[in-house]
Amino acid sequence: MSEPVRLAEYTTSRVGGPAADWIEATSATEAVEAIRALDSSGTPLLVLGGGSNTLMADVGFPGTVVRLAFSGAQVVQEEAGGTTLVRLAAGQDWDEAVAWTVQQGLTGLEALSGIPGSAGATPVQNVGAYGADVSQSLVSVQAWDRVAGELVTLTNEDLRFGYRDSVIKRSLLASDDTTPRWVVLSVDFRLHHTGRTAPVRFAQLARALGVEEGEWAPLETVRHHVLHLRAAKGMVLDAQDQDTWSTGSFFTNPILPASVRAHLPADTPAYGAGQDEDGEKLVKLSAAWLIDRAGFGKGFGLGPDEQAIAGARASLSTKHTLAVTNRGNASTADLLAIARTVRDGVEAQWGVRLHPEPVLVGCLL
Numbered sequence: 001m002s003e004p005v006r007l008a009e010y011t012t013s014r015v016g017g018p019a020a021d022w023i024e025a026t027s028a029t030e031a032v033e034a035i036r037a038l039d040s041s042g043t044p045l046l047v048l049g050g051g052s053n054t055l056m057a058d059v060g061f062p063g064t065v066v067r068l069a070f071s072g073a074q075v076v077q078e079e080a081g082g083t084t085l086v087r088l089a090a091g092q093d094w095d096e097a098v099a100w101t102v103q104q105g106l107t108g109l110e111a112l113s114g115i116p117g118s119a120g121a122t123p124v125q126n127v128g129a130y131g132a133d134v135s136q137s138l139v140s141v142q143a144w145d146r147v148a149g150e151l152v153t154l155t156n157e158d159l160r161f162g163y164r165d166s167v168i169k170r171s172l173l174a175s176d177d178t179t180p181r182w183v184v185l186s187v188d189f190r191l192h193h194t195g196r197t198a199p200v201r202f203a204q205l206a207r208a209l210g211v212e213e214g215e216w217a218p219l220e221t222v223r224h225h226v227l228h229l230r231a232a233k234g235m236v237l238d239a240q241d242q243d244t245w246s247t248g249s250f251f252t253n254p255i256l257p258a259s260v261r262a263h264l265p266a267d268t269p270a271y272g273a274g275q276d277e278d279g280e281k282l283v284k285l286s287a288a289w290l291i292d293r294a295g296f297g298k299g300f301g302l303g304p305d306e307q308a309i310a311g312a313r314a315s316l317s318t319k320h321t322l323a324v325t326n327r328g329n330a331s332t333a334d335l336l337a338i339a340r341t342v343r344d345g346v347e348a349q350w351g352v353r354l355h356p357e358p359v360l361v362g363c364l365l
C-alpha cells in the first residue's frame with residue numbers, strides 16, 4: 001500500500017495530517033464521477049484546489065480528498081462592443097490565468113494578480129484585492145450540484161456574491177460538510193479590450209502607479225505594481241519566504257453598523273460598506289489595524305506554554321499582522337493558537353469579534 005498523502009504537502013500553510021484516500025481528478029468528468037460515487041457511498045469528501053484557503057487539522061482527513069488537477073484557459077467568444085468571454089478550468093492556476101489575460105490585452109482581472117490557488121475556488125469566497133473582486137467580471141460558473149446530482153450553470157446573479165462570500169461558501173458554512181454543495185468545474189469571465197489600459201480603483205495602488213484613484217494606467221504596469229505591493233506584504237507565494245506560508249489574510253475585515261465607531265478611537269480606519277436590510281449604515285473596519293492596535297504586532301508568536309515569544313514555530317507574518325504563518329515546523333494547532341489569542345485579544349480590546357477567512361477542516365478556532 002502506498003503512503004497516505006499528507007495535506008501539509010498540498011496546502012500553502014504547509015500543515016495538515018494525512019488523507020485516508022486521495023484522488024487526482026485530471027478532467028471535469030473524472031471529478032464529477034469521483035464526487036458522485038463518494039457522495040452516494042456517504043464517504044466524507046474534501047474538494048481541494050491549491051490549498052491556499054484551507055486549514056486542515058493535524059489529525060488529517062478521514063475521507064477522500066479530490067484534488068482538481070485539470071487546467072486550461074481559453075477564449076470562448078469575441079463579443080460585439082469590445083468584450084471577450086474567457087473560460088478557465090477549475091484546477092487552472094489563478095495567477096497564470098491572470099497573466100495570460102494581461103498578455104492578451106484583456107482588462108478585468110489584473111488587480112487580482114498574485115492571488116494563489118485555483119480558478120475554480122475564486123467564486124467560492126469572491127476573491128478580491130486592490131479594489132477588485134471576481135464578481136465584477138464573472139459571468140457564470142459550470143458546476144456539479146451534489147444535492148440535485150446534476151451539472152448546472154450558475155449565473156453571477158445566482159451566486160449572490162458578497163464580501164468574501166457567495167452562495168457556494170454559504171452552502172459550506174451552513175452544513176457539517178467539508179465541501180460546498182456546488183463544485184465549480186469552470187468559470188467564465190467577460191473581459192474588456194481597453195487598449196491595454198486598466199482603471200485603478202485603490203488608493204495605495206494609485207499612489208504606487210503615480211496616478212489618481214479612478215484614473216487609468218497601462219495593464220502590464222498595473223499587474224507589475226500589484227505583484228510588487230503584494231510581495232512586500234508576503235502575499236505572493238515564495239518558498240523561500242516563510243511570511244508567505246499561510247492562508248493569506250486569516251481574518252476578514254469586519255463589516256458592522258456605523259455606530260461601532262463610537263466605541264473606537266477617532267483614527268480607526270472605517271470605510272463605507274452600504275446598508276443592512278433595515279437601512280442602517282455599515283462600515284468596514286481594517287482587521288489588520290485592530291490586531292496591531294490591540295498589541296499584536298508583526299511577528300507576534302507564542303511559545304509552547306502559549307506565552308508570547310520571538311522565534312516561535314508559528315507567528316503573525318513579519319510583514320503583515322493579518323497573516324498567521326508557519327515558520328518551518330508549525331502544526332495546525334500552533335497556527336490556531338495564534339489566531340485564537342489574536343481574535344480574543346481584539347475582542348477584549350475593541351469589542352469586535354474577528355471571523356476566520358480560510359475554511360477550517362476538522363478543526364475549530
Ligand SMILES: Cc1cc2nc3c(=O)[nH]c(=O)nc-3n(C[C@H](O)[C@H](O)[C@H](O)COP(=O)(O)OP(=O)(O)OC[C@H]3O[C@@H](n4cnc5c(N)ncnc54)[C@H](O)[C@@H]3O)c2cc1C
Pocket residue numbers: 012046047048049050051052053054068090115116117118119120121122124125126127128129168172178179180182183184185234235236237244246247248249359
Ligand atoms: C499568500 C496568500 C495570499 C492570499 N491573498 C488573497 C487575496 O488577496 N484575496 C483573496 O480573496 N484571497 C487571498 N488568499 C486566499 C486564497 O488564495 C483564495 O481564497 C483562493 O481562491 C483559494 O484557492 P484554492 O484553490 O487554493 O482553494 P482551496 O484552499 O483549495 O479551497 C478553499 C475552499 O474552497 C473549496 N473549493 C476549492 N475549489 C473548489 C471548486 N472548484 N468548487 C467548489 N469549492 C471549491 C474547498 O473545498 C475549500 O473549502 C490568499 C492566500 C495566500 C496563501
